Amino acid sequence: MKEFLYIIRGGQEKMIDASPEYLQEHMQQWSEWMGGIAEKGQLVGGQPLEYAGKTLIESGTKIIDRPLAEGKELVGGYIIVKAENLDEACELAKGCPGFAHGTTLEVRELAAM
Numbered sequence: 661m662k663e664f665l666y667i668i669r670g671g672q673e674k675m676i677d678a679s680p681e682y683l684q685e686h687m688q689q690w691s692e693w694m695g696g697i698a699e700k701g702q703l704v705g706g707q708p709l710e711y712a713g714k715t716l717i718e719s720g721t722k723i724i725d726r727p728l729a730e731g732k733e734l735v736g737g738y739i740i741v742k743a744e745n746l747d748e749a750c751e752l753a754k755g756c757p758g759f760a761h762g763t764t765l766e767v768r769e770l771a772a773m
Contacts, residue, residue: 661742663704663770664749668737668756671763672711689757697741697752706739736763740770 675683697703711734715724736758743749749767756765 661702661744664741664743664746665768665770666706666739666741666749666753666756667735667766667768668739668758669733669735669764669766671758671761672734672736674761686757686761693755693757694739696755702742702752704740704742706737708737709735 675686678686694703694706713726715726716722717724741749741752743752746767746769749769753765753767756763758765
């Protein structure tokens with residue numbers, strides 16, 4: 661099997677005002693979705709990312725105290741899965757609970773080194 665990276669963008673702006681109960685429910689949906697992938701032996705790993713960050717530009721000579729992206733483009737996390745091909749990796753991705761909040765999910769195959 662090949663490994664694929666899910667790059668998860670956006671959706672954070674819709675979660676800012678969510679109730680603690682809703683946030684807990686939403687996290688449970690993520691847990692169930694990722695748990696299902698893990699049960700199939702296809703989950704390699706993944707993590708959400710903190711919102712704060714720094715961006716290095718101009719060949720690393722300048723550091724900016726924030727990512728250079730609008731909220732909808734901000735990378736919120738990543739997941740690595742195993743699949744036979746890109747189409748199968750996309751099928752697994754269709755269950756992502758973040759889609760209900762405007763998340764986009766880019767699927768990329770990890771290149772062999």
